Amino acid sequence: MQRKSTFKIFVLFTIVLVNTGFLFGQNWVVPAEKKAKASPFLFTEVTSKQGEAVYTKNCQSCHGNPGKDNALKSLTPQPPDPAADKMQKNTDGEIFYKISEGKAIMPSFKNILSETDRWDIISYIRSFNKSYTQAAINTNASTSSPVKIRVKFDSITKKLIFSAKKATKKDSVPVVDAETEIFVMRYFGNMQLDSSQQTNDSGIVAFSIPEKLPGDSTGFLKIIVKMNDDATGEKSDTFKLKIGVPTIVPGLTANRAMWNVVSKSPVWLLATYFSILLGVWVFLIYVITRLVKLKKLGKETK
Amino acid sequence: MDNNKNLYENAVSDLLKPIYPNRLFKIWMAFLIVALGVCVYAYTIQLRDGLGVTGMRDYVSWGMYIANFVFFVATSLVGMLISAVLGLTGAKWSAPIARIAEIIALAFAAVAGLVIIVDMGRPDRLLYVFTHGRVQSPIIWDVTVVTTYVVISALLLYIPLIPDLKICSERLDKAPKFQRRIFKILSLGWTGSDEQISLIKKCTRVLAILIIPVALGIHTVTSWLFAVTVRPGWDSTIFGPYFVTGAFVSGCSAVIIAMYFFRKNYKLKDYITDMHFDKMGKLLVLLSLVYLYFNINEFLVPWYKLKKFDAVHLQEMFYGRYAILFWGTQLLGLILPIILLLFRKMRRPSPALVISLFVIAGAWLKRYLIVVPTMEHPFLPIQNVPENFKFYSPTLIETTITAGTIILTLLIITILSKFLPIIPIWETKHNQNESKED
Numbered sequence: 202m203q204r205k206s207t208f209k210i211f212v213l214f215t216i217v218l219v220n221t222g223f224l225f226g227q228n229w230v231v232p233a234e235k236k237a238k239a240s241p242f243l244f245t246e247v248t249s250k251q252g253e254a255v256y257t258k259n260c261q262s263c264h265g266n267p268g269k270d271n272a273l274k275s276l277t278p279q280p281p282d283p284a285a286d287k288m289q290k291n292t293d294g295e296i297f298y299k300i301s302e303g304k305a306i307m308p309s310f311k312n313i314l315s316e317t318d319r320w321d322i323i324s325y326i327r328s329f330n331k332s333y334t335q336a337a338i339n340t341n342a343s344t345s346s347p348v349k350i351r352v353k354f355d356s357i358t359k360k361l362i363f364s365a366k367k368a369t370k371k372d373s374v375p376v377v378d379a380e381t382e383i384f385v386m387r388y389f390g391n392m393q394l395d396s397s398q399q400t401n402d403s404g405i406v407a408f409s410i411p412e413k414l415p416g417d418s419t420g421f422l423k424i425i426v427k428m429n430d431d432a433t434g435e436k437s438d439t440f441k442l443k444i445g446v447p448t449i450v451p452g453l454t455a456n457r458a459m460w461n462v463v464s465k466s467p468v469w470l471l472a473t474y475f476s477i478l479l480g481v482w483v484f485l486i487y488v489i490t491r492l493v494k495l496k497k498l499g500k501e502t503k
Numbered sequence: 504m505d506n507n508k509n510l511y512e513n514a515v516s517d518l519l520k521p522i523y524p525n526r527l528f529k530i531w532m533a534f535l536i537v538a539l540g541v542c543v544y545a546y547t548i549q550l551r552d553g554l555g556v557t558g559m560r561d562y563v564s565w566g567m568y569i570a571n572f573v574f575f576v577a578t579s580l581v582g583m584l585i586s587a588v589l590g591l592t593g594a595k596w597s598a599p600i601a602r603i604a605e606i607i608a609l610a611f612a613a614v615a616g617l618v619i620i621v622d623m624g625r626p627d628r629l630l631y632v633f634t635h636g637r638v639q640s641p642i643i644w645d646v647t648v649v650t651t652y653v654v655i656s657a658l659l660l661y662i663p664l665i666p667d668l669k670i671c672s673e674r675l676d677k678a679p680k681f682q683r684r685i686f687k688i689l690s691l692g693w694t695g696s697d698e699q700i701s702l703i704k705k706c707t708r709v710l711a712i713l714i715i716p717v718a719l720g721i722h723t724v725t726s727w728l729f730a731v732t733v734r735p736g737w738d739s740t741i742f743g744p745y746f747v748t749g750a751f752v753s754g755c756s757a758v759i760i761a762m763y764f765f766r767k768n769y770k771l772k773d774y775i776t777d778m779h780f781d782k783m784g785k786l787l788v789l790l791s792l793v794y795l796y797f798n799i800n801e802f803l804v805p806w807y808k809l810k811k812f813d814a815v816h817l818q819e820m821f822y823g824r825y826a827i828l829f830w831g832t833q834l835l836g837l838i839l840p841i842i843l844l845l846f847r848k849m850r851r852p853s854p855a856l857v858i859s860l861f862v863i864a865g866a867w868l869k870r871y872l873i874v875v876p877t878m879e880h881p882f883l884p885i886q887n888v889p890e891n892f893k894f895y896s897p898t899l900i901e902t903t904i905t906a907g908t909i910i911l912t913l914l915i916i917t918i919l920s921k922f923l924p925i926i927p928i929w930e931t932k933h934n935q936n937e938s939k940e941d
Contacts, residue, residue, distance in 0.1 A: 262887070271887060459639050466639050474638045474647075481651055484713050488658060488706045492691065495665070495702045499692020 229304055231295045238294035239339040241316075241434060244324035252325030255318045256283075259310065267329045276306055284329035293336065296323050313390050316435050339434065348376055348436040350426060354444055360407045361444070365400055365428055365436075375404025379430035383408050386423035386439075400428070416445020511932055518928050519674055521769035521921070528768075528921060535914045542907025545900045546621065554624040556900045562885055563878040563895035568622035570871040571905050574753065575615035575912070576649065576725050577746065577866065581754025582608020582656050583718030587711040596782055599774050599926050603761050605660040606925075607754070610915040612653045612721075618908050619646075641727045648721045655717055659710045660919075661689075662703055666929035669693040682922070700933075722746045729873065735805075735816040736877035745797040752794050752837075753866030755787045756859035761916070763856040765925050774926045777851060784850030787862070791841045798833065816880050824894075825876050828868060836865015 242248065256264075260283075265271035268284035281287040291299070300319050303309030310319065327333045353362045361383065365376035379400045384391035395408040416422045422445040427437045457465050549556050559566045585604035589597040620626045636643040668690035672683045693699060723743035730742035739745070759780065766775040805813045806821075820829045840858045843849040849858065875895050885893055897905075 265887060273886065461639075463637050463639075466637065470638055474644070478647060478651075481713065481717060484709055485651075485654060485658070488662075488709055491702050491706050492662070495693075495699055496691040498696065498699050498702070499694055 229299060231298045235298040236292050236294045238297055239336050240293055240297075240320045240323065241339045242320065243338055244327060244335050248321050248324040249328040250325075252318075252321035252323070255314065256322050256325050259314065260322070263306075267326065278305070280307065283326040288326065289330045289333070293323055293327075296326065312384060312393060315437075348428065348433055349373070350428065350436065350438045352424070352426070352440050352442070354410075354442060355407075358409075359412065360409050361424065361442075362405060362407045363400075363426055363428075365404045365406075367433060375402065376400055376428065376430055376433070377402055377404060379404075379406075379428045379433075381406045381426065381428045384425040384427070385414060386425060391425055394424075400430075410444060414445045415448040416443070418447055418449050419443070420445045420447040514931060515670065515674060515928055517771070517773065518924050518926050518931075519671065521765075521771070521925065522671070522675060522923075523677060524921065528917075532914075532917065535910055535917065539907060539910045539914060542903050542910060545903035546907065548900055549621075549904060550626070556898060558891070558895050558897045558901060560892040560895070561888065562881055562892055563875060565622075565874050565878055566895055567871065567875075567897040567901055567905050568618060570867070570874040571908060572615055572618040572622065573725055573746075573870040573874065574867045575611045575618055575908070576722055577750035577870070578753045578757050578863075579608045579611035579615060579652070579656070580718050580722055580747070580750040581758055582612075582659065583714045584751050584754060585758065586659055587714050587718075590711055591708075596778065598930055600758060600762060600779060600783075602660065602663070602923075602925055602927055603765060603920075604754075604758050605656060606916055606919045606923075607757050607761060609653065609656040609660050610912045610919070611757075612649065612656055613915070614908050614912045616649055616653065617911070621904055621908065641724060641731055644724045645721075645728060648717065648724050652714075652717050652721045655710055655714050659707070659714060662706050662710070663927055663930060664923060665690055665693050665703060666695065667924050667927060669695075670928055671924065719747060722750050729877075734877050734882070735810075735812040735880060736873070739801060741797060741800055745794075745801055748790060748794040748797055749866065749869065751790045752787065753863055755783060755790060756862035756866070759783050759787065759855050759859040760863065763852055763859075765920060766852070769920075769925060771926060774931075780852045780855045781847070781850045784844050784855050784858075787859070788841055788844040791837060791844075791862070795837055795841065798837070812880065812882060816876060819876055819880070820872070825872060829872055832865045832868045832872060835861050836869065837862070840865075 256267075263273050263276065263280040264283055265273070265280075267282060270282050270285075272280045272282050283289075288296070297319055299307070300314075300322065301309065301311040314322075327335070348365055348367050350363055350365045353364075354360075355362060363381065363383075365379060365381075366373040367376050377400060380397055381400060382397040383394050385394055394410060398406050398408065400406045414422060420443050421441050422443075424440045424442055424444075425437060426440070427435060429435045454461050454465065457467050459467060459470075557566060557568075582605050585597055586601045590601065620629060623629065632643070632646060636646070638644075668686045671678075672686035672690060675683060675686070723746065726742035726746035729737035730739055732738065762775050762779060762783070766772060802817070802820075806817050809817070819825055840862050843854070843858055848854065879894060
């Protein structure tokens with residue numbers, strides 16, 4: 202029953218996904234200001250190689266090998282081959298936006314891949330386009346003006362408060378109106394907490410944290426903050442904070458189990474296996490001792 | 504009394520005569536050895552280049568080798584049926600063919616182990632199965648039980664042979680010296696004293712009882728290699744008994760085929776009589792009927808329900824890619840033999856031989872049908888792979904190696920049956936005497 206309903210939900214989900222694909226039509230509109238976004242670094246053979254690795258792991262299952270036209274044909278809309286015109290006529294900024302946000306079946310990768318990874322992939326995708334020349338790189342985003350983010354936890358309001366300051370030549374100024382998102386690190390991928398917000402005039406932004414987030418054995422959580430401001434580019438930082446509930450999850454291989462190594466296999470199984478083995482071989486050994494006796498008897502009569 | 508003694512003397516010389524190699528034997532051996540050489544060459548190619556030379560790929564990772572393995576384990580079960588079940592229930596008629604059954608059992612079980620090694624891409628890592636094997640894995644159970652069964656079969660062949668070995672060492676005056684020496688050593692100083700006789704009887708009895716659960720175990724565990732998964736076509740609770748009966752069917756036909764050739768080539772008409780073919784034929788019908796019953800359960804019940812994934816599997820079998828093979832196997836290898844063998848005339852040696860050949864070919868193909876189609880239908884869709892990953896077809900090298908295992912089995916059977924008296928001499932005499940006394 203459980204299985205069936207999960208399955209139904211899955212089917213429904215797929216239908217919805219597929220239909221939204223139709224509803225949105227073939228045009229994937231990218232906001233104008235995102236279109237012009239450029240890579241913070243130059244595409245080289247090295248970046249393309251790095252991109253290939255990320256692509257193989259995250260994209261190939263749907264998009265196939267670039268240039269081989271072996272994308273998953275069973276999806277609607279079909280994922281385009283990265284080497285094909287449909288993909289290549291995008292600007293770098295468009296591709297970046299599409300990878301980051303996703304649409305219908307195309308997953309959103311902004312919480313899964315770092316910006317560098319995403320740009321590496323684009324570098325890889327572009328390596329299949331002979332006529333491509335990279336537009337000016339986004340030097341703004343260079344880390345020449347470091348942003349410093351601090352964090353504080355308000356235990357009464359259960360809010361995480363971040364303040365961001367940018368160092369200038371003389372002193373430091375608050376980072377104003379920067380789009381900020383925070384995530385908590387999970388086993389696989391990161392989970393966004395609260396919705397994204399903008400820093401206020403003093404460079405401060407607050408996020409509410411759900412209660413009872415499971416932390417590590419002492420209650421620590423890893424919080425990732427990503428702050429994006431057009432002038433300085435993306436700044437990301439990770440904080441280890443004691444704001445979770447201490448959780449001890451016994452490892453799947455901690456106890457005796459069918460899937461464990463022999464020394465941790467279920468007792469009943471060990472007992473059954475070895476008692477049967479012993480039971481049979483005791484008789485076999487008995488038979489062999491009888492043969493030895495038979496031989497002795499033969500000698501005696503001689 | 505004198506008359507009796509003469510009879511015995513005749514029997515001894517009749518039964519020992521086949522042991523001297525004749526021309527036909529030499530030609531047959533030469534053929535087997537050359538053919539085996541070709542197959543070994545094919546195997547060296549596989550050793551050098553890896554399992555890529557077979558038709559097996561990511562999805563179908565069990566192919567002809569595993570089907571062949573199941574067939575070998577299956578056929579070897581007949582040793583238990585004839586020497587234990589028939590022996591313990593006091594069916595005297597089966598005594599002359601018990602050794603044939605034991606030789607078949609030993610040869611098939613031993614080669615079954617080899618077949619598994621052939622299926623390993625890195626046989627040099629075989630030892631790891633023992634050092635790192637997990638008792639939770641049916642594969643370890645299988646390795647354990649196959650090994651045990653080989654040992655029991657060997658003992659069950661050897662122990663009743665001890666008195667005969669003594670006779671051989673004394674009476675085979677034209678045989679080479681070393682051969683007689685080996686016979687002598689192996690006969691463990693047999694004198695035929697009452698104490699020794701009772702020892703042999705005791706041992707045979709212990710083994711005959713012991714081999715029943717072990718033989719049931721060997722094939723039940725082999726079936727579990729499949730049945731402990733949830734895959735369509737394997738996910739079945741009757742796989743154990745289904746495999747065991749199927750095993751008896753193929754083993755019985757193997758014994759009938761062997762009986763026919765031994766009787767003809769070793770001139771044993773007086774010992775392996777039409778009665779034996781008749782009785783074995785009846786046994787084969789009985790077992791085939793039980794097997795048919797299990798087949799109906801195994802296919803009709805899922806067919807009635809037609810669960811999503813079972814449906815894909817069964818449609819492929821009933822009227823898809825495997826239809827010809829499936830219906831051919833069921834009709835020619837099971838149903839037709841059952842109908843024919845119900846007639847007395849069909850249980851005479853020659854027709855019984857032909858029918859048995861069909862049954863054993865069907866048995867082999869049936870194992871193929873159990874192993875391969877299921878592998879081609881995994882639950883997760885097969886995506887973005889070359890065409891030859893989706894459908895399995897064995898390569899020439901793979902087929903040659905498989906043929907090699909069959910040739911090797913024939914070679915072992917030939918050698919054992921040539922150098923040992925294929926009909927128990929001492930037992931025949933002993934039984935005669937006992938029935939005289941009764």
